[in-house]
Amino acid sequence: MNSSTNTTNTTSSQALPELPRWRTLRRFAGNRLALIGALIIGLLIVLALAAPLLAHYDPIFDQDYGNLLAGPSAEHWLGTDDLGRDIYTRMLFGSRISLQAALISVGLAFSLGVPIGIVSGYYRGAVDAIVMRVVDALQAFPSLILALALAAALGGGFYNAMVAVGIGFTSSFVRLARGQAMTIRNLDYVMAARSIGAGHLRIMWRYILPNSLAPLVIQATFAMGTAIIAEAGLSYLGLGAKPEDPSWGSMLHIAQGYLNTTPMLAMWPGLAIFLVVLGFNLLGDGIREVFDPKLSR
Amino acid sequence: MLEIDNLKIEFLSHGRRVAPVDGVSFSLGRDETVGLLGESGCGKSVTALSILRLFPMASQARLSGSIRFDGRDLLQAEDEALRGIRGKEIAMIFQEPMTSLNPLHRIGEQLAEMLRIHTGLARPEIDARVLAMLERVGLARAAQLVDEYPHSLSGGMRQRVMIAMALLCKPKLLICDEPTTALDVTIQAQILDLMRDLKREQQTSILLITHDLGVVAEMCERVVVMYAGQVVEQSSVEDLFDRPAHPYTHALMRARPALDATPGAPLNAIPGSVPPPGTVKSGCRFAARCARAQDICRQEMPPLEDLGDGHHVRCWYPH
Amino acid sequence: MPKLLKRLLLSLPTLLLVSMVVFSLLAVLPGDPVAAILGMEATPEAAAALRLKLGLDDPLLVQYGRWLWAVLHGDLGRSFIDNTPVADALWQRLPVTIELAIGSFLVAVIIAVPAGILSAARPRGWANAIGTLIALFGMSVPHFWLGMLFIILFAVKLGWLPASGFVPLSVDWHANLIAMIMPMVVTGLRESAILMRMVRSSLLEVLNEDYIRTAFSKGLRDWQVVLGHALRNAMIPVLTASGLMVSGMLGGLVITESIFGIPGMGKMIVDAIFQRDYVTVQAGVLAATVMVVIVNLGVDLLYSVIDPRISR
Numbered sequence: 001m002n003s004s005t006n007t008t009n010t011t012s013s014q015a016l017p018e019l020p021r022w023r024t025l026r027r028f029a030g031n032r033l034a035l036i037g038a039l040i041i042g043l044l045i046v047l048a049l050a051a052p053l054l055a056h057y058d059p060i061f062d063q064d065y066g067n068l069l070a071g072p073s074a075e076h077w078l079g080t081d082d083l084g085r086d087i088y089t090r091m092l093f094g095s096r097i098s099l100q101a102a103l104i105s106v107g108l109a110f111s112l113g114v115p116i117g118i119v120s121g122y123y124r125g126a127v128d129a130i131v132m133r134v135v136d137a138l139q140a141f142p143s144l145i146l147a148l149a150l151a152a153a154l155g156g157g158f159y160n161a162m163v164a165v166g167i168g169f170t171s172s173f174v175r176l177a178r179g180q181a182m183t184i185r186n187l188d189y190v191m192a193a194r195s196i197g198a199g200h201l202r203i204m205w206r207y208i209l210p211n212s213l214a215p216l217v218i219q220a221t222f223a224m225g226t227a228i229i230a231e232a233g234l235s236y237l238g239l240g241a242k243p244e245d246p247s248w249g250s251m252l253h254i255a256q257g258y259l260n261t262t263p264m265l266a267m268w269p270g271l272a273i274f275l276v277v278l279g280f281n282l283l284g285d286g287i288r289e290v291f292d293p294k295l296s297r
Numbered sequence: 298m299l300e301i302d303n304l305k306i307e308f309l310s311h312g313r314r315v316a317p318v319d320g321v322s323f324s325l326g327r328d329e330t331v332g333l334l335g336e337s338g339c340g341k342s343v344t345a346l347s348i349l350r351l352f353p354m355a356s357q358a359r360l361s362g363s364i365r366f367d368g369r370d371l372l373q374a375e376d377e378a379l380r381g382i383r384g385k386e387i388a389m390i391f392q393e394p395m396t397s398l399n400p401l402h403r404i405g406e407q408l409a410e411m412l413r414i415h416t417g418l419a420r421p422e423i424d425a426r427v428l429a430m431l432e433r434v435g436l437a438r439a440a441q442l443v444d445e446y447p448h449s450l451s452g453g454m455r456q457r458v459m460i461a462m463a464l465l466c467k468p469k470l471l472i473c474d475e476p477t478t479a480l481d482v483t484i485q486a487q488i489l490d491l492m493r494d495l496k497r498e499q500q501t502s503i504l505l506i507t508h509d510l511g512v513v514a515e516m517c518e519r520v521v522v523m524y525a526g527q528v529v530e531q532s533s534v535e536d537l538f539d540r541p542a543h544p545y546t547h548a549l550m551r552a553r554p555a556l557d558a559t560p561g562a563p564l565n566a567i568p569g570s571v572p573p574p575g576t577v578k579s580g581c582r583f584a585a586r587c588a589r590a591q592d593i594c595r596q597e598m599p600p601l602e603d604l605g606d607g608h609h610v611r612c613w614y615p616h
Numbered sequence: 617m618p619k620l621l622k623r624l625l626l627s628l629p630t631l632l633l634v635s636m637v638v639f640s641l642l643a644v645l646p647g648d649p650v651a652a653i654l655g656m657e658a659t660p661e662a663a664a665a666l667r668l669k670l671g672l673d674d675p676l677l678v679q680y681g682r683w684l685w686a687v688l689h690g691d692l693g694r695s696f697i698d699n700t701p702v703a704d705a706l707w708q709r710l711p712v713t714i715e716l717a718i719g720s721f722l723v724a725v726i727i728a729v730p731a732g733i734l735s736a737a738r739p740r741g742w743a744n745a746i747g748t749l750i751a752l753f754g755m756s757v758p759h760f761w762l763g764m765l766f767i768i769l770f771a772v773k774l775g776w777l778p779a780s781g782f783v784p785l786s787v788d789w790h791a792n793l794i795a796m797i798m799p800m801v802v803t804g805l806r807e808s809a810i811l812m813r814m815v816r817s818s819l820l821e822v823l824n825e826d827y828i829r830t831a832f833s834k835g836l837r838d839w840q841v842v843l844g845h846a847l848r849n850a851m852i853p854v855l856t857a858s859g860l861m862v863s864g865m866l867g868g869l870v871i872t873e874s875i876f877g878i879p880g881m882g883k884m885i886v887d888a889i890f891q892r893d894y895v896t897v898q899a900g901v902l903a904a905t906v907m908v909v910i911v912n913l914g915v916d917l918l919y920s921v922i923d924p925r926i927s928r
Contacts, residue, residue, distance in 0.1 A: 137633035139860075140908045141901070144867030145885065149641050149901050152889045229758045233871050236760055237886055252761060256875070259779070263768040270761030278756035285752075351829055383835035391833075396826040400925055401848050414835050446924045462834070 034286020040279030048095040055089040059246040062086065069262050078268055081254055090246035091268055097247040098276060101162050101231035102224035108166030109173050110220055116170075117177025118204055118212070122185050131174065138171040147230060151239050158231075158247070161240040165230045169223050176219055180212030218288050225280035232273050248273050298502060299325040299348070299470060304362040306340075306347055315574040317343045319526040320362075322601070325470070330496065330503040332517035332534070334510070338571045340526040341506045342392075345472050348504075349383050366470070385415040388463035392475040394455035398447040404431075404458055405443030411465045430461040434491060453484035457491065464495055471496075472504045477512060489515055510553060514538065519607070522546050525572055525582040528601060532608040542604060542615040544587045581612070589614045627913055631906065635687070638902045639680050687902070693895040695888075702899040705884060710903065713880035715785060716799060716869055717862070723804025724811050731808075732815025736823065737842055747812065754809025759868050763802045763875040770798060780877030799869075799876045807865055814857050819850040852923055859915035863908045 047054070056077075064076070064084035071079045078087035120131040138146070150164035181204075184190060190207050198206075234240035235249030236256075243250045248269035255265035306318040318340040325331045333341045348371060352358045364371040366387065371379065391397045398407060408427040412418060418426075424443075431439035434457040447455060456476060463471060473492070477485040493516065496503055505516055513520055513534065520537045522530040522545065530543040541547040551565045569586040580595040581587070587594065594613050601611045686693070692702040735747040771779040777798055783791040822828065823846055831845045870882030877883075881900055888896035 133629055133633060136630050137637060140630060140634055140863070140905050140912070141637075142863045142865075142867035142870075142904055142908060144870055145882075145901055145904050146867075148870065148885065148889065149638075149897060152894075152897060153641050225756065232758055233760060237871065237874060239889065252764065256764065259764060259767055260772055263772060266761070266764045266768065270758060270764065273758045273761060274753075274756055277758070278752065281752060281756050349833055351832055353824055353829070380835045380837060383833055385835060389833045391826060391830065393826055397830045399827040399831070399845050399849070401923070402845075410836075411834050448925050459830075 031286065031289070033282050034289065037279045037282025037284075037286055040275060041283055044095055044099060044276055044279065047092060048099045051092040051096055055086075055092050057086040057089045059085065059090045059093040060244050062089075069258065069265070071264070079264065081251070081265060082258065085246075087251075087265075087268060090251060091248070091272060093246040094248040094251065094269065094272065095276075097158070097241060097245065098228045098231065098273070101158075101165075102227045102280075104159070104162040105166035105169060105227040105230070106220050106223045108163060109169035109223065110216070112166075113170040113173025114177045114209075114216060117174040117179075118181045118208055120174065121178035121181025122200070122204055122208060124182075128178070131178070135171045135174050139175075141168075143168045144230065144233060147234065148237075148239065151234060158235075158241040158245065161234045162227075162231060165227055165234070168230075169227070172223075173216065173219065176216060177212060180215065181208050184208045184211050218284055221280055221284035221287060225277040225284075228273060228277055228280075232269075298327050298367060299504070300363075300365040301344070301348075302363045302365070304344065304347065304364060305360070306343055307359040309357045313575075317526055317574045318347070319574070321523065321526070321528050322362075323521045323528060323531055325502055325504055327469075328500050328502055329519065330505060330517050332513040332520045333504060333506045333523060334508065334513055334520055335523035336508055336571055338525075338573070339523040340574075341523050342474055344523070345389070345474050345504065345506050348472060349387060349389060350379055351389070384411055384463075384468070385466045386468050387470045387472065388466070388468040389472040389474065390456070390459045390463050390476050392478055394452050394459055394479065397459060398455060400447055402446075403443065404445055404447065404450070408443075408458070408462050408465060411462050415466050426465065427461075430465055431458070433495070434458075434461045435487070436461075452480050453488065456480060456484075456488055460488070460491065460495070464499060464501070467499050468501060470502045470504065472506070474506045475508070476505075478507070478509070485512075492516070510549065525577065526574055527582065527611065528609075529583065529611045530609065531601075533606075536606070536608050540608075540616070542608065542610040543583075543612050544589050544614075544616065545583050547616050548588075623913060623916055627909055631909055634905050634909065635684055635902065636680065638898055638905070639683055641898065641901065692899040692902075695893050695896050702896050705896065706881070706899055706903055709879055709881050709884050712782075712784070712878060713866075713869060713873070713882060716796060716803070716873070716878060716880055717865060719796060719800035720803035720807060720865060720869075721862075723800055724807035727804065727808035728811035729815055732812045732819060733842060733847070735812070735816045736819035737838065739820065744816075747816075751809040751812045754805055755813075757806065759802055759806045760871045760875055762805065763799065763872055766798050766802055767875070782878050795876075796878070799872045799878055803865060803868055803872055806868065807861060810861060810864075811854070811858070814854050815850065818853045819846060822846045822850040825849075848922075852919065855915055855919060855922070859912040862911045866904055866908065 056075075062085060064080055064086070066084070067076065067080050068084050069080060069082055070076060073079070076086050076088065078091065081087055081090070116131060120128045146168045147161070147164040150167060151161045154160035154164060185203075185208065190203060193203055193207055231240055231247065232249030232252065235245075235247040236253045238253060241247035241250050243253055251269040252266060255262075255269070258265050301324065302322050304318055304321045305316060307314050307316045317338075321340070321344055323331070333344065335341045346352055347358070347360060348364055348366075350371070360372055362372070366382070369378075371382070374382075398404075405424070405427055408430065409423050412423045412426060416423075427443065428439050431442060436442055436454060436457055442450075442458075447458075450458065460476075476492070477488050480488060489512065492503070495501070503516070505512070507513060517534050520530075520532060520534050521528055522537075522543065524545050530537070530541070530546050532540075532542070537546065538550065541550050545567075548565070548567045552567060554564060567586055572582060572585070577585075580593075580597055581590070581599055584590040584594040591614065597613075599611050599613045601609050603609055604615070683693075690703055692706060694700065695702055695705065731747050731751075734741075735744040738744055767779045770777045778795060780795075782795050785792045819842075823842075828841060828846055831841045836844070866882075869880065870886060872878070873880045873883040874886050881903060885897055885900035885904075888894070888900065
């Protein structure tokens with residue numbers, strides 16, 4: 001009955017303890033990591049594009065015979081390898097190879113796998129059954145072994161190796177796209193589109209594809225990291241790029257022979273691979289956080 | 298025995314602080330059955346969970362006020378002390394019997410666990426008590442049931458199991474969060490009967506959270522009505538039905554379809570909906586939906602007032 | 617038992633398809649097997665005779681049938697290099713890879729499960745932050761580079777472990793372990809990163825379930841709830857995902873074996889590719905894939921044993 005002041009409606013923090021600082025920090029850090037990832041990838045792209053401008057020598061042919069396996073110096077910022085080639089230059093050109101590796105293999109897998117997956121998930125029935133059986137069989141192959149065998153079958157070399165890796169990735173894109181198609185085709189707006197007479201192709205192109213992009217893009221981002229490791233692995237074995245090409249994997253191949261004497265040879269290319277893959281993984285995590293925070297806790 | 302005083306609970310929801318419980322006070326005596334009545338979203342479940350501090354790990358709840366049980370403030374109690382109370386002195390049964398039992402553990406095991414935690418009894422004695430309790434709650438093939446998994450039981454059976462589990466250690470207080478909401482009406486009646494019998498036998502106090510007036514009428518001696526995080530009325534169950542004082546309670550009573558109503562006549566629904574926590578900045582939280590609201594209702598929050606006979610109401614113009 | 621049979625039968629079409637893919641790989645591979653066996657100086661008559669003997673001019677389907685028949689009888693062909701039965705070589709090298717795989721898996725589990733549990737139980741603690749970061753790093757590191765780093769550190773600089781040199785388990789288990797420990801740890805570390813994330817997210821989901829709340833309401837301690845109630849339920853999705861992990865692990869082992877000079881199946885395949893010994897390549901790929909299918913089958917069966925909700 002008396003006028004009491006209205007303290008109960010405001011969530012005053014006098015009686016309650018402060019918000020812990022960790023929570024806001026962590027939220028910020030989550031986004032900050034994604035930012036770092038984006039920065040790394042951006043740097044990769046810039047380096048790859050500007051390699052000829054930033055390089056000091058030719059990565060393959062400039063061989064400084066007087067300076068084999070040298071340490072860092074003014075002429076050779078990161079030293080030289082066993083044939084006197086400038087490591088810094090080779091690292092720069094290596095970024096081109098890695099970027100190409102990621103784009104070719106994932107591009108192939110995406111453009112092959114997504115349409116197959118969407119068609120399979122949309123139409124279901126016999127088509128779907130066959131596709132799933134084939135995908136199951138393909139997924140049984142340990143990915144690197146499949147890439148190895150395919151690379152050997154296609155005859156080695158960088159581009160063949162990347163096609164092999166791409167084919168290996170295809171099955172996971174098919175699976176993902178199919179799952180998305182199966183879910184989306186039952187949603188209300190697709191039913192609505194069908195009821196006004198939209199054809200199957202139109203529905204798949206304008207409704208299913210755009211709405212399934214988010215997880216597919218996330219998958220593609222992670223796949224790029226894996227592709228770079230795969231390319232490096234194949235080149236390391238000698239099945240991808242040729243040893244004289246400045247692929248980071250080939251550089252590791254050369255370094256393997258000098259582990260006793262010049263362990264530093266192994267440091268730079270490996271570090272570069274690690275950082276780039278880390279970048280892709282961070283980016284992928286970050287994108288996932290944006291689109292589906294529930295998934296990435 | 299249980300005294301809740303000015304309980305405020307705050308959660309962090311998407312970076313914002315919300316207070317689903319904002320200054321709740323009531324008490325519960327020995328051997329009493331008190332109902333906590335309200336619509337979904339009024340904060341009754343949260344209040345109940347706060348007694349045993351059973352919030353999900355990620356919720357980051359901030360509590361203030363006090364919850365006194367047998368004299369000790371549970372809010373200030375150490376985790377260890379609280380663990381000793383859970384199951385032994387205060388037990389709880391939940392709304393969803395389908396998901397409240399661990400699907401990978403056998404029924405007998407889940408019940409035995411309760412006794413293993415709080416008593417030092419030997420295995421044969423534990424097994425015997427489990428069997429006895431299962432039979433007591435009306436589960437016929439108790440001996441076989443002990444070895445089965447939850448997924449082979451029906452909802453009603455599972456709720457009986459939950460009740461059995463809760464009462465194994467003969468707690469002083471049983472908190473029931475909408476125990477019959479997920480069950481069929483016929484099963485509901487059976488479960489309520491069971492609870493009444495057991496309560497009489499063990500002389501347990503019951504805090505019954507519900508939105509169902511029928512359940513309140515059958516089971517409770519006193520009722521606490523909550524709205525938008527606050528207590529708006531408290532009374533004996535008879536007073537609640539005969540002389541509801543708060544406009545909200547009054548409207549709830551009127552909203553029930555009467556058996557002798559003319560078919561086709563419109564139902565007396567309450568216009569509007571419950572305001573989410575934090576949206577009503579000043580005045581009575583029911584004002585927007587209240588037929589009797591005046592200016593003062595929109596400007597100032599009414600205090601909880603004693604109408605005599607244990608009947609309290611939070612309103613400037615009670616009935 | 618009928619369930620077991622049914623599962624086995626379901627994996628047959630997969631195995632069949634796998635065999636078809638493997639066979640067509642060989643059919644597509646460059647290089648004439650005849651030239652590989654007989655060498656460059658082979659006379660046309662000898663070449664033709666060999667072609668007839670190997671049945672290389674028959675339709676592909678017939679060749680496939682013949683090959684499949686042989687495989688099912690244990691005949692995996694003869695190596696192009698020394699004409700020894702590939703099956704013998706495989707028999708020798710398979711156990712080595714299996715030992716490596718099991719060891720790596722154990723390492724991964726020992727690291728990942730406790731880390732995942734700690735991480736999920738204290739989602740805002742520093743353990744979680746560090747664990748997540750380490751898992752992220754572990755996933756990004758190329759394992760062959762990690763292997764090289766290990767060699768540099770432990771073999772070259774510290775001299776504790778040999779860089780290569782393998783002794784079979786049956787001959788000297790002590791020396792065998794010393795040789796295997798680095799590749800096991802390297803592979804295990806990478807797998808543990810992936811596994812830890814899975815354990816953590818699965819456990820986090822389980823901890824939000826109603827029955828966990830019931831467990832707490834009974835008065836159980838935190839660790840009792842996590843270990844006794846949450847863990848078993850959380851392991852189910854992790855188990856199915858581990859089956860997939862094995863596939864990735866076997867692929868990684870290929871390179872790891874080459875780095876450390878472990879004479880397992882992976883190294884056999886790689887060496888065979890360079891020697892153009894495609895029969896061996898084919899056998900190795902087939903063996904690896906069949907192993908993956910079997911492991912996944914096992915996981916499926918285990919799954920139905922652990923979860924009583926799945927009807928027997």
